Amino acid sequence: xxxxxxxxxxxxxxxxxxxxxxxxxxxxxxxxxxxxxxxxxxxxxxxxxxxxxxxxxxxxxxxxxxxxxxxxxxxxxxxxxxxxxxxxxxxxxxxxxxxxxxxxxxxxxxxxxxxxxxxxxxxxxxxxxxxxxxxxxxxxxxxxxxxxxxxxxxxxxxxxxxxxxxxxxxxxxxxxxxxxx
Amino acid sequence: xxxxxxxxxxxxxxxxxxxxxxxxxxxxxxxxxxxxxxxxxxxxxxxxxxxxxxxxxxxxxxxxxxxxxxxxxxxxxxxxxxxxxxxxxxxxxxxxxxxxxxxxxxxxxxxxxxxxxxxxxxxxxxxxxxxxxxxxxxxxxxxxxxxxxxxxxxxxxxxxxxxxxxxxxxxxxxxxxxxxx
Numbered sequence: 001x002x003x004x005x006x007x008x009x010x011x012x013x014x015x016x017x018x019x020x021x022x023x024x025x026x027x028x029x030x031x032x033x034x035x036x037x038x039x040x041x042x043x044x045x046x047x048x049x050x051x052x053x054x055x056x057x058x059x060x061x062x063x064x065x066x067x068x069x070x071x072x073x074x075x076x077x078x079x080x081x082x083x084x085x086x087x088x089x090x091x092x093x094x095x096x097x098x099x100x101x102x103x104x105x106x107x108x109x110x111x112x113x114x115x116x117x118x119x120x121x122x123x124x125x126x127x128x129x130x131x132x133x134x135x136x137x138x139x140x141x142x143x144x145x146x147x148x149x150x151x152x153x154x155x156x157x158x159x160x161x162x163x164x165x166x167x168x169x170x171x172x173x174x175x176x177x178x179x180x181x
Numbered sequence: 182x183x184x185x186x187x188x189x190x191x192x193x194x195x196x197x198x199x200x201x202x203x204x205x206x207x208x209x210x211x212x213x214x215x216x217x218x219x220x221x222x223x224x225x226x227x228x229x230x231x232x233x234x235x236x237x238x239x240x241x242x243x244x245x246x247x248x249x250x251x252x253x254x255x256x257x258x259x260x261x262x263x264x265x266x267x268x269x270x271x272x273x274x275x276x277x278x279x280x281x282x283x284x285x286x287x288x289x290x291x292x293x294x295x296x297x298x299x300x301x302x303x304x305x306x307x308x309x310x311x312x313x314x315x316x317x318x319x320x321x322x323x324x325x326x327x328x329x330x331x332x333x334x335x336x337x338x339x340x341x342x343x344x345x346x347x348x349x350x351x352x353x354x355x356x357x358x359x360x361x362x
Contacts, residue, residue: 002242002251002325014195014202018218019297021195021202026246034321037199038247039220061183064295065207066219070183071295108339110346113293113300114245114252116200120344140215144183158289158357163301165291165346172353176339 003029013037039117046122047076048089048104049170050097050129051179056147059167060096063142072162074170075145076121085122093126094133097145102128107173112165123170125179150180184210194218220298227303228257229270229285230351231278231310232360237328240348241277244323253343255351256326257302266303274307275314278326283309288354293346304351306360331361 006027013021024036050058059072075096079088090101107123137143156162157171174180187208194202205217231239240253256277260269271282288304318324337343338352355361 114248168350
């Protein structure tokens with residue numbers, strides 16, 4: 001039996017538009033008092049695995065400053081407060097690729113790093129979409145996208161060319177749901 | 182073709198023992214100047230999927246303050262600077278469970294959140310271990326562990342009871358490597 005900790009106090013360590021860090025004081029199960037640094041996210045993330053009738057996965061390429069590389073990723077973003085995650089994903093997919101999504105299937109949700117952050121990400125599958133939407137990129141969004149064979153994607157995850165945990169988790173959820181083999 | 186950004190300046194936003202946040206200034210591909218908030222980690226993470234001869238996976242339960250829950254996870258931690266990740270994982274496994282690992286197989290590495298952090302995690306598989314090590318927990322580590330059938334683990338990931346991206350990614354890498362079905 002693992003006991004929860006008791007949060008005694010929380011105060012701001014850092015706060016701007018993008019990031020909120022709190023310095024927390026907690027009572028441990030043995031009664032000891034312990035300081036913890038927590039990254040807090042006001043918005044959930046969400047992402048969508050779009051698979052075309054040929055069984056190919058839509059992958060974007062985008063430069064990501066924190067890792068200093070152009071990476072492979074799937075469409076996604078932050079869910080605005082009060083917004084339904086599926087509406088958010090339809091919006092992000094249209095803005096980033098111009099595709100207009102119909103039905104979305106929920107695949108699962110994961111924590112980005114539960115040892116240091118409360119951030120989590122919802123994953124959806126979309127096989128129902130059409131062309132014709134108008135792309136609308138944020139000021140710092142420079143994205144290309146294309147369709148990739150699932151076997152190629154699996155090989156690139158296995159050899160480390162694709163390293164975004166969203167894509168890796170998407171493969172796991174798609175496999176568990178029997179959507180890919 | 183996606184252009185990299187040019188990092189013009191980086192300065193500390195927040196810095197303590199656990200977390201380093203920088204406020205970065207970058208030149209975008211269109212020449213615009215943009216401010217970016219980056220979480221920087223001096224240490225890589227690593228984790229190990231331990232599978233016993235019955236095909237069961239070792240899962241720990243630990244309370245995680247950022248998500249306010251007792252969660253399922255696999256053994257892991259931070260790799261000390263200059264330390265080999267496999268040595269680090271042998272140390273963490275012994276400290277957390279008392280198991281003494283022999284050979285470790287590299288499964289893959291993923292970024293925790295490349296849009297906001299440079300943090301990444303290496304994953305290993307261990308089928309070669311013996312009992313007899315002495316557990317040695319950190320001050321704030323209150324952990325239980327047990328063996329779980331893979332089918333149970335897969336069902337718990339699919340139904341959302343297991344949400345740590347490390348476990349979800351481990352399933353994907355194990356599947357891609359042909360280690361589980």
